[in-house]
Amino acid sequence: MADSGLIAKYNIPGPRYTSYPTVPYWNVQQWDIRKWCQLLAISQQEEPAKHLALYIHLPYCDSLCTFCGCHKHITTNHAVESRYIDAVLREWKLLSASLDKNSTIHELHLGGGTPTFFAPKELKRLIEGIKSVFPFTAAAALSFEAHPISTTRKHLEVLHDHGFRRVSFGIQDYDPVVQKAIHRIQSFELVQSCHQEAKAIGFNAISHDLVYGLPRQTLSGFQQTIRCTLQLKPERISLYSYAHVPWIKGTGQRGYSESDLPNPDLKRALYEVSKQMLVTHGYVEIGMDHFALPADDLAKAVVEKNLHRNFMGYTTNSSGLLIGLGMSAISESKFGFAQNEKSTARYLEMIESGQLPITRGHEMSALDIEIRQHILNLMCRFETEIPQTTLLNRLELELQLSELISDGLVEWKKDLIRVLPKGIPFVRNCCMAFDAYLKDQNPVKQFSMTI
Numbered sequence: 001m002a003d004s005g006l007i008a009k010y011n012i013p014g015p016r017y018t019s020y021p022t023v024p025y026w027n028v029q030q031w032d033i034r035k036w037c038q039l040l041a042i043s044q045q046e047e048p049a050k051h052l053a054l055y056i057h058l059p060y061c062d063s064l065c066t067f068c069g070c071h072k073h074i075t076t077n078h079a080v081e082s083r084y085i086d087a088v089l090r091e092w093k094l095l096s097a098s099l100d101k102n103s104t105i106h107e108l109h110l111g112g113g114t115p116t117f118f119a120p121k122e123l124k125r126l127i128e129g130i131k132s133v134f135p136f137t138a139a140a141a142l143s144f145e146a147h148p149i150s151t152t153r154k155h156l157e158v159l160h161d162h163g164f165r166r167v168s169f170g171i172q173d174y175d176p177v178v179q180k181a182i183h184r185i186q187s188f189e190l191v192q193s194c195h196q197e198a199k200a201i202g203f204n205a206i207s208h209d210l211v212y213g214l215p216r217q218t219l220s221g222f223q224q225t226i227r228c229t230l231q232l233k234p235e236r237i238s239l240y241s242y243a244h245v246p247w248i249k250g251t252g253q254r255g256y257s258e259s260d261l262p263n264p265d266l267k268r269a270l271y272e273v274s275k276q277m278l279v280t281h282g283y284v285e286i287g288m289d290h291f292a293l294p295a296d297d298l299a300k301a302v303v304e305k306n307l308h309r310n311f312m313g314y315t316t317n318s319s320g321l322l323i324g325l326g327m328s329a330i331s332e333s334k335f336g337f338a339q340n341e342k343s344t345a346r347y348l349e350m351i352e353s354g355q356l357p358i359t360r361g362h363e364m365s366a367l368d369i370e371i372r373q374h375i376l377n378l379m380c381r382f383e384t385e386i387p388q389t390t391l392l393n394r395l396e397l398e399l400q401l402s403e404l405i406s407d408g409l410v411e412w413k414k415d416l417i418r419v420l421p422k423g424i425p426f427v428r429n430c431c432m433a434f435d436a437y438l439k440d441q442n443p444v445k446q447f448s449m450t451i
């Protein structure tokens with residue numbers, strides 16, 4: 001267990017590094033859509049980039065969970081569905097004009113918000129429309145996020161018929177006290193029936209999302225949540241650290257007070273105790289917040305050293321180009337990032353007037369590209385090698401890492417920087433030592449706490 005003194009010292013606001021540079025530090029002033037379309041063309045000249053990874057953001061939810069940090073739009077008016085699907089398909093057509101005509105889709109993920117807010121027939125229309133522009137590869141991996149409350153047998157059947165084999169269910173916590181605090185009531189029986197239905201239909205990679213650090217969580221309550229999860233034995237478990245970011249407008253995180261949150265020591269203990277239980281039951285720990293059974297692709301990626309991380313978190317795909325469609329979605333190429341409009345109303349208006357809805361982005365410098373790779377290496381493998389040709393200032397990096405090294409959390413031998421087992425809970429702090437943008441600009445209030 002990480003010691004209290006270290007937790008108190010290193011628990012500071014910091015990025016989760018699903019991208020580098022992180023969104024608040026993008027050079028939006030020097031960026032425009034024309035430049036992004038050129039960057040797309042350049043990155044597609046590299047062969048693997050013809051295999052696209054596609055992320056589609058489906059923002060609607062019927063009810064607000066007060067802990068939620070996602071880009072979502074709460075409504076019970078399901079008349080919004082078809083207009084939104086029309087918009088995503090139109091966006092895809094508009095964007096495809098800037099993509100290589102021989103592109104294929106190698107990975108597709110439907111995220112949100114709540115994809116299962118949409119009726120199965122709208123999801124079917126979405127997938128068929130996507131496929132009509134570029135085909136899926138034979139080994140394409142198709143996945144979606146499902147809220148157990150709105151997932152019907154028909155959803156699972158339609159998506160399975162269209163090639164989906166992976167589904168992740170949002171669970172968070174089974175403790176009724178925590179569920180009340182976060183305004184999200186869902187019983188174990190409901191999850192069990194959804195999980196078993198998905199398995200019976202043929203989903204062979206089921207994932208459960210759990211969150212530690214939520215208001216009113218206790219060790220014994222969360223151990224019970226882990227026991228329930230082990231009863232269903234999903235192939236993958238995401239054990240997310242609760243990101244408390246109440247200053248982001250519309251998160252609804254003001255529904256409980258700070259005093260309801262576990263203190264940093266308890267929060268870390270919630271992770272460590274869960275980890276112990278999961279490892280004892282055969283799960284492998286992956287990166288800083290995932291677990292998988294050894295036969296799952298994510299666990300295999302660790303062994304084969306090709307684990308990757310992007311806006312969706314840890315993934316097995318490292319295809320050069322990730323295209324995000326839908327409100328707030330982010331696209332990533334080797335040379336830059338782009339993000340769509342974050343208001344659903346403005347996103348729809350932009351598409352309907354024939355414009356790409358991209359509102360900001362970042363063009364990578366050579367130094368950004370090198371630092372991104374080091375951060376990816378640390379987040380995925382807990383080590384990175386500094387090449388002789390590095391663009392980093394070694395002295396500066398030594399200074400930034402010095403405390404982590406003297407606290408026994410990191411070692412630097414010859415060219416290899418390694419996060420030691422004791423330093424794993426502090427991997428985000430180690431990445432921050434590499435982050436060139438944090439040096440002049442204090443990250444306070446932009447990010448959640450690192451532990």
Ligand SMILES: C[S@@+](CC[C@H](N)C(=O)[O-])C[C@H]1O[C@@H](n2cnc3c(N)ncnc32)[C@H](O)[C@@H]1O
Pocket residue numbers: 061067068069070111112113114115145146147148169170171172209210211240241242243244245
């Ligand atoms: C888009 S939601 C999942 C799908 C569906 N909307 C649901 O809630 O079941 C993605 C996941 O992000 C995680 N999440 C959301 N807000 C979070 C926060 N503030 N901190 C940590 N994880 C969070 C939750 O585990 C959630 O299941």
Ligand code: SF4
Pocket residue numbers: 060061063064065068069070072112113114147170
């Ligand atoms: S956790 Fe899921 S259902 Fe709840 S508000 Fe967030 S995106 Fe919507």
